[in-house]
Amino acid sequence: MYFSYAFLKNVHRWQPYSLILREAHNWGMGLGLPRPCPPALFEPKSCTYTYLLADVKSKEAIVIDPVLEMAKRDAALVRELGLSLLYAANTHCHADHITGTGLLKKLLPGCRSVISRDSGASADVLIQEGHSLKFGAFALETRSSPGHTDGCLTYVLNDKTMAFTGDALLIRGCGRTDFQQGSPETLYRSVHQKIFTLPGDCLIYPAHDYTGQTVSTVEEERTLNPRLTLSMEAFVRVMNNLDLPKPQQIDFAVPANLKCGIQDSVV
Numbered sequence: 664m665y666f667s668y669a670f671l672k673n674v675h676r677w678q679p680y681s682l683i684l685r686e687a688h689n690w691g692m693g694l695g696l697p698r699p700c701p702p703a704l705f706e707p708k709s710c711t712y713t714y715l716l717a718d719v720k721s722k723e724a725i726v727i728d729p730v731l732e733m734a735k736r737d738a739a740l741v742r743e744l745g746l747s748l749l750y751a752a753n754t755h756c757h758a759d760h761i762t763g764t765g766l767l768k769k770l771l772p773g774c775r776s777v778i779s780r781d782s783g784a785s786a787d788v789l790i791q792e793g794h795s796l797k798f799g800a801f802a803l804e805t806r807s808s809p810g811h812t813d814g815c816l817t818y819v820l821n822d823k824t825m826a827f828t829g830d831a832l833l834i835r836g837c838g839r840t841d842f843q844q845g846s847p848e849t850l851y852r853s854v855h856q857k858i859f860t861l862p863g864d865c866l867i868y869p870a871h872d873y874t875g876q877t878v879s880t881v882e883e884e885r886t887l888n889p890r891l892t893l894s895m896e897a898f899v900r901v902m903n904n905l906d907l908p909k910p911q912q913i914d915f916a917v918p919a920n921l922k923c924g925i926q927d928s929v930v
Contacts, residue, residue: 700820703877704737709760709912710873713737714827715744718799725750725798727818728870729763729829735762738770740811749861752803754778754783754791754829754870755815756920758843758913764923776923776929782814785920790816803827806857810850811838817858825866826881832858833869834876835888840902842909843917847902851895 687889692742695859698839703712713733717724729737748771758776764776764786775787777796792807796818803818808831816928818827830838832854840847858867863882884891890898910916 670764670919676859680693690739699751704733704740705762706733706760708732709757710871711757711760712868712870712872712877713763714742714868715746716798716801716803717744721799722746723798723802725747725796726767728754728757728829729767731766732763734763734770737769741771748774750775750777750788750862752818753782753784753786753920753923754797754818754827755779755831756843756917756923757870758910758917758920759871760912762923778923779807779814779816781809782812782921784923786923795821796808798850808832808850808853808857809844809878810840810846810848811843811861813844815853819827819861823865825868826858826861827868827870829870831893832867832884832888833873834867834879835884835892837880837888839905839907841905841907842913847899848895850902851891851898854891859891881897906911 703714704884705712709730711728711730713729714727715724722739722745726737726748729751735890735928738862748767751767751774753762753764768774770775777790778784778786780789780791790805792805794805795802804819804821806819808815808817809831814830815829817829819833820825837850837854839845840850861881863880865881867879867881867884886892890901893901
């Protein structure tokens with residue numbers, strides 16, 4: 664059985680780990696589902712979602728997009744649940760927070776940092792389109808989805824029931840394209856060719872949300888996303904005229920994240 668654990672922030676407020684575990688298990692078993700999927704671990708300053716995935720039998724786990732300030736929380740959860748964290752994987756080189764991968768490596772020996780080879784960042788494992796990260800009986804398959812940055816990845820569970828889309832595809836939105844090698848044309852193609860081609864009921868878990876939403880589906884975003892239902896030409900016009908402020912942490916977050924697996928270099 665596969666599962667993810669989370670603070671039930673939006674639905675049940677903040678709750679103890681033990682209650683999260685029990686509710687996650689009961690939620691899935693009560694519905695006859697093998698994959699209970701509660702909302703994600705949350706970091707409020709950058710509104711970042713971190714996902715902890717594990718195989719129940721082997722206890723092998725992966726964490727996606729950890730945040731430095733929350734790494735001790737994540738490590739405590741891994742220990743409490745008796746998991747073995749194999750990988751701390753980033754969907755891309757973030758500009759709005761420093762990754763927690765380096766600190767997690769110190770706190771949980773044996774954990775390896777992961778990022779796209781195209782990101783230009785340092786990590787233990789540099790991956791590209793088609794690579795798989797295995798944990799127990801499961802695996803995350805890698806799809807290259809550049810456009811927000813050159814090194815954006817989407818991690819897809821091997822049965823294609825879930826996709827962790829980073830900033831490429833958000834719920835009713837998408838990542839910006841005005842810095843870090845961003846390209847609206849490339850992002851549009853990435854989402855339509857690499858994410859919207861997944862099954863319609865595949866669950867979408869983004870790296871951020873700013874309105875309290877936690878999950879969508881491929882079909883919802885294909886039909887309801889106000890940007891990505893536009894033509895490419897209209898999408899490019901929208902993205903080129905967002906006029907957004909510079910991310911507050913970009914000047915120190917990006918240099919730190921380029922050394923995402925080397926904690927001594929970032930703190």
